[in-house]
Amino acid sequence: MLFSLSNVVNTSFAVVSITVLYHVCLWVYNWLLHPLSKIPGPLLWGISETPFNLSMINGTFVHDVHKIHQKYGPVVRIAPNELSFITEQAQRDIYSRRVEDGYPMRKDPNFNSAAPNGAFPISSAPKEDHIRQRRALAHGFSEKALSEQEPLIRKHVDLLMTKLQNASSQNNGTTVLDIGKYFNFAIFDIFGDLGFGESFNCLVEERYHKWTTLLPYFPKAGLMAKSLKGYGILSPLLMLLLVPKQVISGAKDHWNLCVEKVNQRFERTTNRKDIMSYILKNKDNKSDTFLSVPELEATGYILIFAGAETTASNLSATISYLVRYPAKFAKLRDEIRSQFSAAEDISFRNTTATHLPYMHAVIQESMRLAPPVAGNMPRVVPEGGGTIDDQMYPGGTIVGTAVYATQRSAMNFTYPNSFIPERWLNTNHPNYTCDSSDPPFGKETFVTDQKGAAQPFSVGPRNCIGMNLAMAEIRLVLALFIFNFNVSSPAGTEPMVWEDQKTYNNWVRTPMDIEISLAKSKS
Numbered sequence: 001m002l003f004s005l006s007n008v009v010n011t012s013f014a015v016v017s018i019t020v021l022y023h024v025c026l027w028v029y030n031w032l033l034h035p036l037s038k039i040p041g042p043l044l045w046g047i048s049e050t051p052f053n054l055s056m057i058n059g060t061f062v063h064d065v066h067k068i069h070q071k072y073g074p075v076v077r078i079a080p081n082e083l084s085f086i087t088e089q090a091q092r093d094i095y096s097r098r099v100e101d102g103y104p105m106r107k108d109p110n111f112n113s114a115a116p117n118g119a120f121p122i123s124s125a126p127k128e129d130h131i132r133q134r135r136a137l138a139h140g141f142s143e144k145a146l147s148e149q150e151p152l153i154r155k156h157v158d159l160l161m162t163k164l165q166n167a168s169s170q171n172n173g174t175t176v177l178d179i180g181k182y183f184n185f186a187i188f189d190i191f192g193d194l195g196f197g198e199s200f201n202c203l204v205e206e207r208y209h210k211w212t213t214l215l216p217y218f219p220k221a222g223l224m225a226k227s228l229k230g231y232g233i234l235s236p237l238l239m240l241l242l243v244p245k246q247v248i249s250g251a252k253d254h255w256n257l258c259v260e261k262v263n264q265r266f267e268r269t270t271n272r273k274d275i276m277s278y279i280l281k282n283k284d285n286k287s288d289t290f291l292s293v294p295e296l297e298a299t300g301y302i303l304i305f306a307g308a309e310t311t312a313s314n315l316s317a318t319i320s321y322l323v324r325y326p327a328k329f330a331k332l333r334d335e336i337r338s339q340f341s342a343a344e345d346i347s348f349r350n351t352t353a354t355h356l357p358y359m360h361a362v363i364q365e366s367m368r369l370a371p372p373v374a375g376n377m378p379r380v381v382p383e384g385g386g387t388i389d390d391q392m393y394p395g396g397t398i399v400g401t402a403v404y405a406t407q408r409s410a411m412n413f414t415y416p417n418s419f420i421p422e423r424w425l426n427t428n429h430p431n432y433t434c435d436s437s438d439p440p441f442g443k444e445t446f447v448t449d450q451k452g453a454a455q456p457f458s459v460g461p462r463n464c465i466g467m468n469l470a471m472a473e474i475r476l477v478l479a480l481f482i483f484n485f486n487v488s489s490p491a492g493t494e495p496m497v498w499e500d501q502k503t504y505n506n507w508v509r510t511p512m513d514i515e516i517s518l519a520k521s522k523s
């Protein structure tokens with residue numbers, strides 16, 4: 001007995017010693033000998049995966065990487081084998097088509113896996129599958145499809161306005177409410193209708209549908225699981241200890257609901273021009289625009305999050321900045337209310353940058369400061385190496401641009417942390433004026449801005465397929481909202497600071513109480 005106990009102690013000691021020795025050797029290798037050892041960055045992040053993973057799990061990754069870039073420059077090492085960039089050129093080098101094979105660097109498989117049914121959604125699919133899936137989905141996101149979808153979308157936006165008007169009317173035209181929640185209701189309902197053929201009725205019932213409450217668990221569970229993957233046999237234990245149970249079960253429920261909704265939509269025959277109608281046209285043929293049922297389930301799983309959460313996030317961020325900067329709100333209010341005399345006149349077509357240049361500038365500036373997809377979108381440098389920002393990096397290196405850090409870098413933008421929509425305007429525009437909340441600026445101030453570095457929808461063949469839809473929704477909701485309401489912070493409170501929130505790549509949005517009052521001149 002004694003013998004076997006001492007054996008166990010000795011073996012354990014040996015295992016621990018070997019593990020420690022292995023890690024010490026690995027850290028020394030990563031520090032001094034690794035091909036990326038000369039790239040600047042915090043030492044601990046460069047020698048071990050742990051700081052990266054902890055930062056992901058804590059929801060501070062986006063802010064941490066921004067700080068690292070501020071301290072160490074435009075290319076930094078954020079894990080032993082991973083680099084982060086913040087230049088416009090790097091963005092093109094990583095995400096656009098490469099001369100070598102006409103396709104961008106492949107996505108990092110650790111962060112882009114298959115769905116629970118084993119099929120790849122469009123966002124993770126490998127090259128050949130991606131090309132086929134993207135073709136199949138493109139029809140549902142075309143200009144033609146968008147104009148056919150407008151009445152369907154408009155119905156929900158009108159209901160949003162009615163709900164807000166009712167809430168205000170009951171309180172002498174003014175009320176305080178969580179506007180982020182109402183934007184979620186409307187955008188999720190729109191997406192239910194467009195993606196799955198039925199609204200979630202969040203707005204009608206003024207409460208979240210079960211599914212929408214599950215959505216926050218989806219990216220969190222994914223990021224946590226992937227961050228802990230690299231710990232080998234310890235991963236299941238770490239998952240058990242670090243990932244809250246409701247995150248795991250929430251992600252599972254999200255998947256089950258998605259499969260159910262996609263299959264219900266298959267069963268339904270309808271003339272509605274929703275996104276699925278375009279895809280289902282090719283359901284039974286094996287052409288190059290075909291999507292299998294498991295792929296459709298997997299893509300539905302991604303679309304609901306990619307499509308709804310991001311759009312609602314931008315609308316909320318935009319209003320948060322307008323509440324914080326009343327002079328900007330006043331300019332936008334005047335532009336919209338002088339352009340239209342009735343809400344019915346407002347449409348996708350007449351809310352573009354040509355018609356409402358200041359509103360377009362406001363949206364661009366809020367996308368710059370609070371990009372809905374804020375993290376790094378990791379890719380793998382192909383075998384044989386790849387050039388980024390005129391520098392060659394070894395094959396297998398994980399690379400990506402840090403969206404938030406890029407868009408807030410002083411290398412790319414003057415006054416990078418200030419909300420100044422004017423930077424996006426033509427300097428001859430009457431609204432190109434410096435307000436009391438602004439740092440001083442003149443006609444020349446923003447000529448050095450690297451505007452092309454702000455790409456919240458990314459670039460290249462894997463950029464956002466829903467960009468036109470998202471922008472049309474945002475323009476319509478924002479124009480109608482500002483046409484109908486004035487906004488301010490509730491008396492005695494400070495406006496929320498958007499960037500104080502955490503992110504799991506997407507923002508973890510906290511309740512956003514603002515005061516809205518009916519625009520008297522229109523009521």
Ligand code: HEM
Pocket residue numbers: 122123124134302303306307308310311314371372373377456457458461462463464465466467469470
């Ligand atoms: C403000 C709103 C939105 C923003 C900022 C946004 C941003 C992005 C970004 C940055 C990517 C690239 C991700 C990567 O490379 O890993 C992306 C991809 C994607 N987005 Fe969006 N998105 C928005 C709205 C939408 C909407 C409304 C839909 C659909 C209804 C959508 C569907 C997709 C899909 C399917 C992909 C993957 C495309 C592919 O891999 O080919 N997004 N989005």
